[in-house]
Amino acid sequence: MNEATLINDAPLLSGLNKHQTGDNISECLTCGVCSSRCSWYDGEGGPVPRQIVRMAQLGLDDLLIESGMLWDCMLCNRCTEECPVGINMDQVVRQARSLQAADKIMPEDLKAGVKNRLDLGDVNGLTQEEFVETIEWLSEEFTDEVGDPDAVIPYDQKGARFLYLPNPRELGINLMHLTAMARLFYSFKEPWTMSSRHTDVTNWGYFIGNDDISRKMALQIVEATEDLEAETLVLSECGHGYFVLKTLLEKLIGRKTKFNVVAMPELTLDMVEKGIIKLNPATLDEPVAYHDPCNLGRKSGVYDIPRKLLAFCCKEIVELTPNREHGVCCGGGGGILQDSSSHKRRMISGKPKADQIRAASVKHLVTACLSCDRQLGELVKHYDLGVQVHTVVSLAVEALVTN
Amino acid sequence: MSDSQKSVLILGGGVAGLSAARTMYERGVAVNLVEKDDHLGGKAMNWACMATKTCENCGACLTAELVDQVSHQANTTIYTQTELSGLDRNNQGFEAVLTGEYSGRVVVDAVLMATGFSPFDPSALKSLGYGSHEKVITTVELNDLLKMGQISKLLPEHSSPKIAFIQCVGSRNRKLDRNYCSQVCCKISLRHANKLIHLYPEADITVLHMDLQVIGKEFRTFTEKLSNRIKLVQGVAAEIVSDRQEGKLTIFHEDETIGVRTALHFDLIVLSVGLGPSENFGELALKLGVKPDPWGFLSLSRSDFPKGIYAAGTARGPMNILNAISEGRITASRITNDLNIAADTEKKFQVAVVGAGNEAVLVSDALSKEGYPVVLIDSGKNIFLKDEYIKHFSNARLVSVEGTVGNFTLGIAGAEGNQKEIVGAVVVANGVERLQPETNLHSDRVVTLEDFKDYPEGKIPSKVAFWMDYSGPENKNNSRKILEMATSLAGKGKIVHVLMEKMLVHGLMGQVSYDAARKSGVKFLRISDRTSGDFSIEGGQVKLAYEDTTLPGMKIFVYCDILVIPEKIVPSKDTSLFAQVLNQALDTEGFIQSPNSRYRPVASPRKGIFFAGNCHDEIDEDDLTTEISAILAGLGYLGRNGSPQGQAARVIENECIKCLTCLRICPHGAVVLLSSNKPEIIPEACFECGLCVSNCPAKAIRQEAFLDENLVEMAKETDTFIFACERSAFLARNEARRLGMEMNEKVHIQTVRCTGRIGIENMFAPILKGADRVIVAGCYEGNCRSMESGAFAKRRIEHTIADLGIDSNKLSFYPVAANEPDKFKKITSDTE
Numbered sequence A: 001m002n003e004a005t006l007i008n009d010a011p012l013l014s015g016l017n018k019h020q021t022g023d024n025i026s027e028c029l030t031c032g033v034c035s036s037r038c039s040w041y042d043g044e045g046g047p048v049p050r051q052i053v054r055m056a057q058l059g060l061d062d063l064l065i066e067s068g069m070l071w072d073c074m075l076c077n078r079c080t081e082e083c084p085v086g087i088n089m090d091q092v093v094r095q096a097r098s099l100q101a102a103d104k105i106m107p108e109d110l111k112a113g114v115k116n117r118l119d120l121g122d123v124n125g126l127t128q129e130e131f132v133e134t135i136e137w138l139s140e141e142f143t144d145e146v147g148d149p150d151a152v153i154p155y156d157q158k159g160a161r162f163l164y165l166p167n168p169r170e171l172g173i174n175l176m177h178l179t180a181m182a183r184l185f186y187s188f189k190e191p192w193t194m195s196s197r198h199t200d201v202t203n204w205g206y207f208i209g210n211d212d213i214s215r216k217m218a219l220q221i222v223e224a225t226e227d228l229e230a231e232t233l234v235l236s237e238c239g240h241g242y243f244v245l246k247t248l249l250e251k252l253i254g255r256k257t258k259f260n261v262v263a264m265p266e267l268t269l270d271m272v273e274k275g276i277i278k279l280n281p282a283t284l285d286e287p288v289a290y291h292d293p294c295n296l297g298r299k300s301g302v303y304d305i306p307r308k309l310l311a312f313c314c315k316e317i318v319e320l321t322p323n324r325e326h327g328v329c330c331g332g333g334g335g336i337l338q339d340s341s342s343h344k345r346r347m348i349s350g351k352p353k354a355d356q357i358r359a360a361s362v363k364h365l366v367t368a369c370l371s372c373d374r375q376l377g378e379l380v381k382h383y384d385l386g387v388q389v390h391t392v393v394s395l396a397v398e399a400l401v402t403n
Numbered sequence B: 001m002s003d004s005q006k007s008v009l010i011l012g013g014g015v016a017g018l019s020a021a022r023t024m025y026e027r028g029v030a031v032n033l034v035e036k037d038d039h040l041g042g043k044a045m046n047w048a049c050m051a052t053k054t055c056e057n058c059g060a061c062l063t064a065e066l067v068d069q070v071s072h073q074a075n076t077t078i079y080t081q082t083e084l085s086g087l088d089r090n091n092q093g094f095e096a097v098l099t100g101e102y103s104g105r106v107v108v109d110a111v112l113m114a115t116g117f118s119p120f121d122p123s124a125l126k127s128l129g130y131g132s133h134e135k136v137i138t139t140v141e142l143n144d145l146l147k148m149g150q151i152s153k154l155l156p157e158h159s160s161p162k163i164a165f166i167q168c169v170g171s172r173n174r175k176l177d178r179n180y181c182s183q184v185c186c187k188i189s190l191r192h193a194n195k196l197i198h199l200y201p202e203a204d205i206t207v208l209h210m211d212l213q214v215i216g217k218e219f220r221t222f223t224e225k226l227s228n229r230i231k232l233v234q235g236v237a238a239e240i241v242s243d244r245q246e247g248k249l250t251i252f253h254e255d256e257t258i259g260v261r262t263a264l265h266f267d268l269i270v271l272s273v274g275l276g277p278s279e280n281f282g283e284l285a286l287k288l289g290v291k292p293d294p295w296g297f298l299s300l301s302r303s304d305f306p307k308g309i310y311a312a313g314t315a316r317g318p319m320n321i322l323n324a325i326s327e328g329r330i331t332a333s334r335i336t337n338d339l340n341i342a343a344d345t346e347k348k349f350q351v352a353v354v355g356a357g358n359e360a361v362l363v364s365d366a367l368s369k370e371g372y373p374v375v376l377i378d379s380g381k382n383i384f385l386k387d388e389y390i391k392h393f394s395n396a397r398l399v400s401v402e403g404t405v406g407n408f409t410l411g412i413a414g415a416e417g418n419q420k421e422i423v424g425a426v427v428v429a430n431g432v433e434r435l436q437p438e439t440n441l442h443s444d445r446v447v448t449l450e451d452f453k454d455y456p457e458g459k460i461p462s463k464v465a466f467w468m469d470y471s472g473p474e475n476k477n478n479s480r481k482i483l484e485m486a487t488s489l490a491g492k493g494k495i496v497h498v499l500m501e502k503m504l505v506h507g508l509m510g511q512v513s514y515d516a517a518r519k520s521g522v523k524f525l526r527i528s529d530r531t532s533g534d535f536s537i538e539g540g541q542v543k544l545a546y547e548d549t550t551l552p553g554m555k556i557f558v559y560c561d562i563l564v565i566p567e568k569i570v571p572s573k574d575t576s577l578f579a580q581v582l583n584q585a586l587d588t589e590g591f592i593q594s595p596n597s598r599y600r601p602v603a604s605p606r607k608g609i610f611f612a613g614n615c616h617d618e619i620d621e622d623d624l625t626t627e628i629s630a631i632l633a634g635l636g637y638l639g640r641n642g643s644p645q646g647q648a649a650r651v652i653e654n655e656c657i658k659c660l661t662c663l664r665i666c667p668h669g670a671v672v673l674l675s676s677n678k679p680e681i682i683p684e685a686c687f688e689c690g691l692c693v694s695n696c697p698a699k700a701i702r703q704e705a706f707l708d709e710n711l712v713e714m715a716k717e718t719d720t721f722i723f724a725c726e727r728s729a730f731l732a733r734n735e736a737r738r739l740g741m742e743m744n745e746k747v748h749i750q751t752v753r754c755t756g757r758i759g760i761e762n763m764f765a766p767i768l769k770g771a772d773r774v775i776v777a778g779c780y781e782g783n784c785r786s787m788e789s790g791a792f793a794k795r796r797i798e799h800t801i802a803d804l805g806i807d808s809n810k811l812s813f814y815p816v817a818a819n820e821p822d823k824f825k826k827i828t829s830d831t832e
């Protein structure tokens, strides 16, 4: 039998108590509710949330670090949703990941990404020159495609109303997405820009639980936005990006910002509702299911905006069961997806989601996060679900009625 | 009744309201009983009987009996489907405006709120799927199904259904603004599980709980026995999934042995829902000028109620049926006191309090304060008594008790030799004994709870651990003490650990105190099996080693400077002696206890004998105060004359052959021996069970209302002739009728006070007159008001069948509780 000695002033507990964000971990009732609600269900491996909380509470940091649960947890907070005393798993797990002793279990990819982002402003290590080069080339293509010299992808334009913050994938393997966003901005008929200094909506400092790094990353963006005097920071579809840069932002950086933050679906919906753009409701004429990204839905309370936008692009939305605050994680949250060695694990953690999708019998699945999008795509392939995956904004671009 | 007769308005016709109405009637107060439903009985009326072979003392069947009594009592007006819509105070009392089936005004002197509770509606918790999965039901529905005999509809065809109970649904949950323990649901679920396993012996039952509230000795034994047949699993589930296995419901749960999440599949899941305030209770309270507590109950203290307004039962907070009944009685007698009714009609006879220790003193003081002359018979030596009016025999023992209620002669053996005292009633309050915990380790770092209480603050080291269940399963009083100490020590910056299998969160405030303790940093270590832990001394510290329920497969070590362990609690030395002298029963652990729910919490089958304190039940100081009130309410009622319905048995002097069978057999000690060696039945003590009548070999005892010839008068060539106990089987028949159940109509029913009255010749008489078969239907063993009386009838029939080789279809005994309409229907049906 394994043995462990209870430690009264273990770093994790002290850290959590010092923070006093969320609830006092000592309050755990050991009720077991969390363990019955983990998004991982009964698949092999995965976190056992009550054990995470108890190990933290009893000062068994080393045991927790060695358990493997810290980097299996998807920070989806599905367990937290019904915890009778409101213990916030996101905080517990991230605090634990940030422990010095946990350094050895941090996935190499995350380490590298964090370094890139801090050094270069982009997790993939895209330099400022490379960014400029890419954008200028893309902009030219875009102008040709639209056939309007005003149709450009601007960067570093001071005083533009919108500053668009893309997902790094939009500057790498998914350039088409960036062009699609440009098309939307073009149709909004408002001045917009990107920033060559900080190009990345993601925040891996959040994944590794290091608040200082997370803050630094957020501040890079805040400062760039303020320097360009943008009125609104527009986030690409990204669950955790939204959670950090919208939901947590002021608490994290400890001040108010001079701009407001919206996500792309919200801005697009606004434009539709104001009649500035028009979407074709028959774009998808078969039922569509919507997946709630945990960071957007459960953790930030955004459920209706993407659904409303979706309703403008398709005939019928069906709900996955369970959904909204009870929605199941796609299986890629919390930094798992960002670890390139995680495919096998993610196909286990995503099994409940796959089952849910299959049970919905739909041909199209829509979400509002590029990470979910990628994980869902892999699930579809692995479990042969016969479903096409979209993000809600890319669907809106398809639905755009140009006159 | 004179014009000056006082009257009360009782809001709510559930058990608390009914028992108050009954007490009011007994004290000569006119009753206006208002019930919004179309029948009396409240929630408890729908509760199923939990008896298996014997009664499980849930008290549910007493509801039907109370309904029957109150419906037929004088000076009582019952307004069903009616609600209070306004209340005006006038110079004497109140004028209440009623609306509904009756609309009008009634003038009363006092108002009692007995509005009951609402079960938590779990449809708010979406993930449980209540309302969308047919096979997710609540304990309320399970009760219904059991009562109506329809549970099989929800279970699969095969005989080994898998059933889960999920505890604490809508309780102990701060997020739902319900951070209190509902107190009763653990017991309810365990009784349900016990009943189901009785109905389906192959059933696979799991109870998922947070901390099973196993409080009280009797229930501990019950749970221990049951735990061999069902699975008790720590940790509840908040989600039920229906699509993982065909026809099954799935929950995900930590495997207790290896701690990984696993899927468990069930055929039926029962949500053990908590108790909340009744619907629209806030509005009603406002009308009456009372302010509920933050949860919406009326747990406030007496002085916070406006004059003339009272509350009883679950309107005051979660409690079980027996306590609600008792509260109804207590509150009713408090009202009569406040209305100055009791004082002139009650005889205040001398009362003996028997026992050593603080509880006996508290009881004596309280009785004395209420004007009862008290004799304290104290087997200890050094009791400090505040009240000099109490007659005190110290270092003395009760050695004999003769006579009946109102007139007991006690033999007391003391320092001054043997003495006699005449008293009207006896209260046993003998307390408990605390034994030094058994441990091999003697160290000044290991101290007992009692010793630690007196530790000077400066001597308390920085790391303190309590091992709550070291000396036996958690005890309510110890849990509470430890919780208080731990919280206070943590507040002073000490590092505090509490080792336990489960936390007993007693009372409405129990959860709040437990929450406060955790919040202040006390760490609760859940030992997975309390006998598996150990401690030793290492490097000047105490080293605890245990396995934590939440971390299976790990041995955990905890170091502390001092370990506090509670004493072992056992019955006081003389308790068994007193039980013997008073002719009362002991429970399995040797505490004195009334064997039957009808007399609980404080009375006994022998009228005038009461129990108080830890010598009979696991109670704390608050409970003791309640018990004393209950005893006072009971004493007030003892002053009246005659047997319950004026039909006491009577010994016909010249027919009696002085065999003294009656003296031996009377379950209530109602037979006394006159100087001439002749037995006499004291009507005040007789419960009219008729057991002596059917057992007297000379047929010298009569009960005028139940003469042999009258009993079978009506027997004709009916198919079935049934002798039905008027408190159980007969009420079940009435309930079946009320519910519109279809029944065999070719049945003739003869009611009796108790089936103990039915002798062999009575059983055969209907057959001789042409009846096809005879059924004797009475109480479950352990529920009969006259204890062994019903069992006697049962044995008599079994012997007769065996001895005479009679077809058991011709003559049979069935226990049928008042809340078993379906069972009544089945036993009387043609096919049976």
Ligand code: SF4
Residues within 6 Å of the ligand: A037, A038, A039, A040, A047, A048, A049, A072, A073, A074, A075, A076, A077, A078, A079, A080, A089, A090, A329
């Ligand atoms: S994966 Fe989600 S549900 Fe599971 S422990 Fe982590 S936060 Fe909780």
Ligand code: SF4
Residues within 6 Å of the ligand: A027, A028, A029, A030, A031, A032, A033, A034, A035, A049, A050, A053, A079, A082, A083, A084, A085, A086, A087
């Ligand atoms: S749900 Fe909350 S209180 Fe319950 S075991 Fe999990 S963390 Fe503890």
Ligand code: SF4
Residues within 6 Å of the ligand: B048, B049, B050, B051, B054, B055, B056, B057, B058, B059, B060, B061, B062, B597, B780, B783, B817, B819
């Ligand atoms: S006989 Fe009455 S008290 Fe006994 S289990 Fe049945 S309902 Fe409960």
Ligand code: SF4
Residues within 6 Å of the ligand: B167, B168, B169, B171, B172, B180, B181, B182, B183, B184, B185, B186, B187, B210, B211, B212, B213, B272, B274
């Ligand atoms: S612990 Fe309390 S609230 Fe929970 S089921 Fe048991 S009695 Fe009810």
Ligand code: SF4
Residues within 6 Å of the ligand: B648, B649, B665, B666, B667, B668, B669, B670, B671, B681, B685, B686, B687, B688, B689, B690, B691, B692, B693, B786
């Ligand atoms: S009728 Fe019952 S209670 Fe009365 S004296 Fe006879 S045996 Fe005792």
